[in-house]
Amino acid sequence: MTEASEQDLLDRWTSTLRAARAGREGPDPAPYGRNLLNRWAEPQRRYHTVDHLRAVLDRIDELTDQGGEGGELELVRLAAWFHDAVYRPDRSENEERSAALAEKALTEAGLTAHEVAEVARLVRLTITHDPSEGDINGELLCDADLAILAAEEGTYGGYTRAIREEYAFVPDDAFREGRAAVLRQLLSLPRLFHTPYGAAAWETRARRNLETELKSLTA
Template identity: 35%
Template structure:
């Protein structure tokens, strides 16, 4: 079985298990999974794809014991990049709308839907209050790639560049440097103690290395 098939089946099982908690019919769960997977598999996605969803879900599971509403975080992880166009600045808003529509179709509570959409919208800035543990978990999971080993981080940075292939080298350098420097200036990249202890040093090293590379161009 190919690596992609293994990933696909693992994610489908994860989605089925999540929806089972809310009594959603397995046939409906499968069809909606295929719809979501299709969106994440569009040709313009080199990083914001099913691999990214899988990584985010894995970190959320690692931090599950800290969560107040783990299923809410899981839904937000599934939907946070479901609508993605590198040329658009309202991806989070559109992703939140997609999530609200589908969760409403599942007849889930308005409280849960509002919580999920609020989490998705917060991924736009990656800045959350100190007492918002569920948002912190989602952010740490979303940014976990920054603390990857050198080779995986390099693949990530190359994939991001591919998603912005329509941007000139000069403009990309300016925008990417701004993003990386903003992350680096934070007192902590990772807000949960677990992620801070395991990935903070790696993340800062990776970011500094990429900044130096961009400045050398």
């Protein structure tokens, strides 16, 4: 990550946290942002990197620009920052640990109990990516996080290779079985995308990508 790219993300973090605090006093946002960026840059990551964080933030902006209404946008953006802040591919409690980190850090950073609880709820929601009907915040975050599934063929291929690299410690047969289970779980969802724009722009291509990958894993 270049110095300019890092500064851009830190500026986005600072703007988001200050907007979420709505004028309330609180500690300097910068150390929290740097800590998060250091986490996103850990060496065990291949897909869940700073690039993924930036992509999710950009997709939140895209969804908002394409007619997204309502919700607590700054809390959704904060949830994006925290949703993979703890990531170890050999562990199953990453989302829970990320949510706990959000609860601790955002309480210290000056958010209200409601705001902290909502960010943590959104982080935990990325376990299933299946928000309830009318959960505007959840729909926005989940759609942004899963937007990679609707990427063009070459980009999608890069995503799947990066996921495999993160799980390099898993033997091929076990990886194919586990990855196929993840794909079947996603394909079993009534909808992958819940916002109107996400459903219209991404659903068909995402399902095609998932089905193609599943076939290649089970051939």
